[in-house]
Amino acid sequence: MKKFLLYVVVLLASMGAYAKPITIASIIKESYGDKEQVNFIYEKSGEDLFDEWSMGKLLKVTVGESEITFDYSQLSSDILTMTRVEQDGDTFLYEMTLNEDGNVVKVIQYENGVRDEDYVTFEYADERLINYKQIRGNEIEESIITYDESGHVNKVEIIDSGYDSENETILYEYELHIGTNQFGYLWDMFYNVDLDDFEWVAFSGYLGKPAKGLPSKITVSEDSGESVKILDWNTCVYGTPGWITVAEGDSVETFTIEWYENAACGVESIDVEGIPSIRFYDVNGVEVSGDAKGLVIERKGDGSTVKRLNR
Numbered sequence: 001m002k003k004f005l006l007y008v009v010v011l012l013a014s015m016g017a018y019a020k021p022i023t024i025a026s027i028i029k030e031s032y033g034d035k036e037q038v039n040f041i042y043e044k045s046g047e048d049l050f051d052e053w054s055m056g057k058l059l060k061v062t063v064g065e066s067e068i069t070f071d072y073s074q075l076s077s078d079i080l081t082m083t084r085v086e087q088d089g090d091t092f093l094y095e096m097t098l099n100e101d102g103n104v105v106k107v108i109q110y111e112n113g114v115r116d117e118d119y120v121t122f123e124y125a126d127e128r129l130i131n132y133k134q135i136r137g138n139e140i141e142e143s144i145i146t147y148d149e150s151g152h153v154n155k156v157e158i159i160d161s162g163y164d165s166e167n168e169t170i171l172y173e174y175e176l177h178i179g180t181n182q183f184g185y186l187w188d189m190f191y192n193v194d195l196d197d198f199e200w201v202a203f204s205g206y207l208g209k210p211a212k213g214l215p216s217k218i219t220v221s222e223d224s225g226e227s228v229k230i231l232d233w234n235t236c237v238y239g240t241p242g243w244i245t246v247a248e249g250d251s252v253e254t255f256t257i258e259w260y261e262n263a264a265c266g267v268e269s270i271d272v273e274g275i276p277s278i279r280f281y282d283v284n285g286v287e288v289s290g291d292a293k294g295l296v297i298e299r300k301g302d303g304s305t306v307k308r309l310n311r
Helices: 186-190 198-203
Strands: 011-012 017-019 024-031 035-042 058-063 066-071 077-084 090-099 103-110 112-124 128-136 137-147 153-161 168-173 217-223 225-233 243-248 251-259 276-282 294-300 307-311
Touching: 077 198, 090 198, 090 251, 103 198, 186 198
Parallel strands: none
Antiparallel strands: 011 017, 024 035, 024 251, 035 058, 058 066, 066 077, 077 090, 090 103, 103 112, 112 128, 128 137, 137 153, 153 168, 168 217, 217 225, 225 243, 243 251, 276 294, 294 307
């Protein structure tokens, strides 16, 4: 069963027109001085990568020294396969069964040609992923995902039946609109939900519709305590981020986004003349006055942000 991918339509309110699809080419993650690049390679290349509204299938993802490839040749039998090859040659094959909507419902895994007894299942409601279950013998780890009426993820419960495991509850808050839905497939990067290699299956369009929006605050509650992550980004000409930061206390991860169709997306915040600054935040996402001491994030009326240090 074939499933055409990712129809991305961006409304340019100021122009009253639609832009061509804007598609992620690569993401560079920087954390603690380390850098890792993720590249996305699609079915077509060069100037004819897109027609007016659509893009080709995702063929390959490179994550550092690892290479992930997709095989769509068995879609007519409701089978999708994905292979990950590590730098040392270790090979992991995922054989995925699709439902009538073309979404993955069960995964059998092979490591270096040997079938793993563990397996994975997915469940959906209204074509949105609501359950990710990892079955390891008698142990089950289950991620239960709920959405609001608009399609934003508002809660994830992670329940692990394993010995000495710790359950989690993740809550989300949103402030700004994001003009592309591809971020809604990146569960681990931007929603704190670890889907392992299946994040790339989601990105290929086979784990249901993407979540809408990008959270500005993620709160993770465990038995051992609570942690908070604050997401911040700039906005480019099409309303898409050129970088995203994920801050947890003094720790900051930076993701630089490169697009196939975006000529005006840099790492500096866009400052639109004549639109006043409306709100100010500290690094923990708490609203403060504009003259508060320390690092202050100024969020403008057009959605762009500027960081400044008040002494």
